[in-house]
Amino acid sequence: MEWIGKDLEKLREKKPLVHNITNYVVMNTTANALLAIGASPVMAHAIEELEEMIALADALVINIGTLDEHKIYSMFKAVEIAKELKKPVILDPVGAGATKLRTKTSLKLLEVGDISVVRGNFGEIAALLGEHGKTRGVDSAVYDKEAAKDLAEKAAEEFNTVTAVTGAVDYVSNGKRTYAIENGTPMLGRVTGTGCMATAIIGAFLAVEEPLKASIAGLTTFEIAAEKAFEESPYPGSFHMKLYDWLYRIDGALIKERAKVREIEP
Amino acid sequence: MEWIGKDLEKLREKKPLVHNITNYVVMNTTANALLAIGASPVMAHAIEELEEMIALADALVINIGTLDEHKIYSMFKAVEIAKELKKPVILDPVGAGATKLRTKTSLKLLEVGDISVVRGNFGEIAALLGEHGKTRGVDSAVYDKEAAKDLAEKAAEEFNTVTAVTGAVDYVSNGKRTYAIENGTPMLGRVTGTGCMATAIIGAFLAVEEPLKASIAGLTTFEIAAEKAFEESPYPGSFHMKLYDWLYRIDGALIKERAKVREIEP
Amino acid sequence: MEWIGKDLEKLREKKPLVHNITNYVVMNTTANALLAIGASPVMAHAIEELEEMIALADALVINIGTLDEHKIYSMFKAVEIAKELKKPVILDPVGAGATKLRTKTSLKLLEVGDISVVRGNFGEIAALLGEHGKTRGVDSAVYDKEAAKDLAEKAAEEFNTVTAVTGAVDYVSNGKRTYAIENGTPMLGRVTGTGCMATAIIGAFLAVEEPLKASIAGLTTFEIAAEKAFEESPYPGSFHMKLYDWLYRIDGALIKERAKVREIEP
Numbered sequence: 001m002e003w004i005g006k007d008l009e010k011l012r013e014k015k016p017l018v019h020n021i022t023n024y025v026v027m028n029t030t031a032n033a034l035l036a037i038g039a040s041p042v043m044a045h046a047i048e049e050l051e052e053m054i055a056l057a058d059a060l061v062i063n064i065g066t067l068d069e070h071k072i073y074s075m076f077k078a079v080e081i082a083k084e085l086k087k088p089v090i091l092d093p094v095g096a097g098a099t100k101l102r103t104k105t106s107l108k109l110l111e112v113g114d115i116s117v118v119r120g121n122f123g124e125i126a127a128l129l130g131e132h133g134k135t136r137g138v139d140s141a142v143y144d145k146e147a148a149k150d151l152a153e154k155a156a157e158e159f160n161t162v163t164a165v166t167g168a169v170d171y172v173s174n175g176k177r178t179y180a181i182e183n184g185t186p187m188l189g190r191v192t193g194t195g196c197m198a199t200a201i202i203g204a205f206l207a208v209e210e211p212l213k214a215s216i217a218g219l220t221t222f223e224i225a226a227e228k229a230f231e232e233s234p235y236p237g238s239f240h241m242k243l244y245d246w247l248y249r250i251d252g253a254l255i256k257e258r259a260k261v262r263e264i265e266p
Numbered sequence: 267m268e269w270i271g272k273d274l275e276k277l278r279e280k281k282p283l284v285h286n287i288t289n290y291v292v293m294n295t296t297a298n299a300l301l302a303i304g305a306s307p308v309m310a311h312a313i314e315e316l317e318e319m320i321a322l323a324d325a326l327v328i329n330i331g332t333l334d335e336h337k338i339y340s341m342f343k344a345v346e347i348a349k350e351l352k353k354p355v356i357l358d359p360v361g362a363g364a365t366k367l368r369t370k371t372s373l374k375l376l377e378v379g380d381i382s383v384v385r386g387n388f389g390e391i392a393a394l395l396g397e398h399g400k401t402r403g404v405d406s407a408v409y410d411k412e413a414a415k416d417l418a419e420k421a422a423e424e425f426n427t428v429t430a431v432t433g434a435v436d437y438v439s440n441g442k443r444t445y446a447i448e449n450g451t452p453m454l455g456r457v458t459g460t461g462c463m464a465t466a467i468i469g470a471f472l473a474v475e476e477p478l479k480a481s482i483a484g485l486t487t488f489e490i491a492a493e494k495a496f497e498e499s500p501y502p503g504s505f506h507m508k509l510y511d512w513l514y515r516i517d518g519a520l521i522k523e524r525a526k527v528r529e530i531e532p
Numbered sequence: 533m534e535w536i537g538k539d540l541e542k543l544r545e546k547k548p549l550v551h552n553i554t555n556y557v558v559m560n561t562t563a564n565a566l567l568a569i570g571a572s573p574v575m576a577h578a579i580e581e582l583e584e585m586i587a588l589a590d591a592l593v594i595n596i597g598t599l600d601e602h603k604i605y606s607m608f609k610a611v612e613i614a615k616e617l618k619k620p621v622i623l624d625p626v627g628a629g630a631t632k633l634r635t636k637t638s639l640k641l642l643e644v645g646d647i648s649v650v651r652g653n654f655g656e657i658a659a660l661l662g663e664h665g666k667t668r669g670v671d672s673a674v675y676d677k678e679a680a681k682d683l684a685e686k687a688a689e690e691f692n693t694v695t696a697v698t699g700a701v702d703y704v705s706n707g708k709r710t711y712a713i714e715n716g717t718p719m720l721g722r723v724t725g726t727g728c729m730a731t732a733i734i735g736a737f738l739a740v741e742e743p744l745k746a747s748i749a750g751l752t753t754f755e756i757a758a759e760k761a762f763e764e765s766p767y768p769g770s771f772h773m774k775l776y777d778w779l780y781r782i783d784g785a786l787i788k789e790r791a792k793v794r795e796i797e798p
Contacts, residue, residue: 017668017669019669023309024290024293024309024556025293025294025297025309026294027556027557028294028557028558028560028561028724028725029294031557031724031725032723032724032768032769032772035721035722035723035724035768036722036768036769040668040669040671041669041724042627042630042669042670043555043556043557043597043598044598044599044627044631045598045600046598046599046600046601046633048631048632048633049599049630049631049632049633049634052630052631052632053630053631053669056630056668056669057669065309066309066310066311066312067310067312067315068311068312068336069312070600095308095310098308098315098318098319098322099310099314099315099318099319100314100315100318101312101314101315102315136283136306136322137283137285137306137307137308137319137322137323138308139306189301190301190302190514191298191301192294192297192298192301192307193294193297233511235510235511235512235514235515236298236301236302236510236511236513236514237298237302237506237507237508237509237510237511237514238507238508238511240298240507240510240769241507241769241770241772241773242769242770243769244767244768244769244770244772245765245767245768245769245770246767247768248722248767248768248769249767289575290556290559290575291559291560291563291575292560294560295560331575332575332576332577332578333576333578333581334577334578334602335578361574361576364574364581364584364585364588365576365580365581365584365585366580366581366584367578367580367581368581402549402572402588403549403551403572403573403574403585403588403589404574405572455567456567456568456780457564457567458560458563458564458567458573459560459563499777501776501777501778501780501781502564502567502568502776502777502779502780503564503568503772503773503774503775503776503777503780504773504774504776504777506564506773506776507773
């Protein structure tokens, strides 16, 4: 997994501009995660400035955590522009399955946009595939290792996009090849927006790497940083702060030492 | 006060889904407080998804800290749905008294909704009772122990809802019985959204307890966590982080040791 | 520089109410910075309550970081009311130059409002003066010490307002006198909203001091707090928390010991 450290170096050298149309709960959180890792975040949703901002950006993050009419309109406009300008896009379908609005909006974005990666929890990705009742608010109500792998593969094929199903084990698939990542800590579930941070960090890697490897690199880097943070502070407030510290401190050596990434035999 | 620790255990077992329509300043803060204590927060205000989300939720938190036309509309729709579905609702009338819009919106929500608890500072609750000039921005301009007790009782009767007036001493009343809580630390006033966090945590307790006891349990738990955080870090940034740590760490034994709750003789 | 410590004492005694119409990313962050230093923040953008809120406020902070139609309308209404009520206003033209919407909105606010101070980075202030291509997202793409000084002076004359161009060295000018401040730490660039915090803190000083001195006092105080925070924690998450701690702890003695402020000979 030495390539992950090299991608991280490339990311830090490029300092990619990552444009986020994201939810109000995590705006500050994801901006800080992007700054800590070495990217440059920008948040903008006014229709009038989308084209200029996306033209400047190296990647686009769409996160549907707090929707409203105006934001939905901005998101569709943004993925359309990104498609034209050939900018990579990652979609976080927060809470898909909890409400029809969230499921429908995510599916429509996957349909009209040229989405490079979709990252969600088990319940969210299941909902996108029409398997309902597995989301509770914005959390996954269930998690099943074997089913998670299948979901990632099925969604990757169905939506013709790299899919990452994150949980105790993460599965990342492009429909042909599938990888499992076993880093991280359950404490991530006790801080709001950590899934959204993971998505944003994959977004930053999309500026320097193709989607499948960007997803693996982003999740592995983020989750190893979380492991180190948890070792220093086992409680959620202090852990949260240390997470930014470790997104800043993490390097290729640490990733090489800790990465638990393996390809799943088909 | 052993029942508070037991309610906290129930809360953590149930992991209630708490739906928040809240202000932009504290969204991240209250989500993290709810996660730390053991609840599952969700934020959603799009009209199209309110019914589904409230149906899933165990409690609804309405916080008027940053109003606009659309949000007000969502709030009214939400309390209406919650009434129909018999979900408990807590209202935080942030800044009532500072502007007519805030006072009017709060009063109207109390009128049309079936509000279980209203929690505010002295100036805010005074404003709801028509006693103006006691709010300055979102802070209480004055605080008077004896008057606070009277306010809590009067508001509880007037609005037919449990009322919590928080300050140096908190008074919680259902109009018949009134309790004083003397936990907490003035450092809470140096971190934004701590009142809103207290409200959200009462919201989580509403999923496992009736309104009067849920309010006492929520405030006592929150304020003891704040005492511990302050003992570890007497400065606002570090204190803020430790507050989440202690919302996670607090248990029945600590509550029993520290709780300063007493019933006021009528 | 003993006057800065005295202004800080005045600020803490007055506890000014600082009204912010600001971006979603930094609302929590700037509210906490204002509370830590000793001011009282309020965030409100509903047209219906602007007049009452600004009447209560001691200063108004306008930050264009996340624009939309409604917010722009609120901002224009707010600067108009502030002008009428003679309240000091500080403008943060976040991302000016990155998009036409941001440049145009900033210029129009400077034109119709009675703006006391504008604070931006090199690229943003350059864009306001028609020198484009120096902003990348919300970060300055270039920085040049000599040019920064000239920009501050030119903008101060052009817009007839105190201008602060912040960077490795900050330049503050009222068009006649120009000051350089060399405090701070590059780690400020690794936490989102630190520029916005600096703006908000100048806003608090505007409640007790004239614009040129308020800008110098605000930047110096903020950046010395950042130096102390960085000495305690050289990583972004922990640094961020310590920054609030030191905004709370900083006093006249520390400012006197550390301030690197000098007037530039014309």
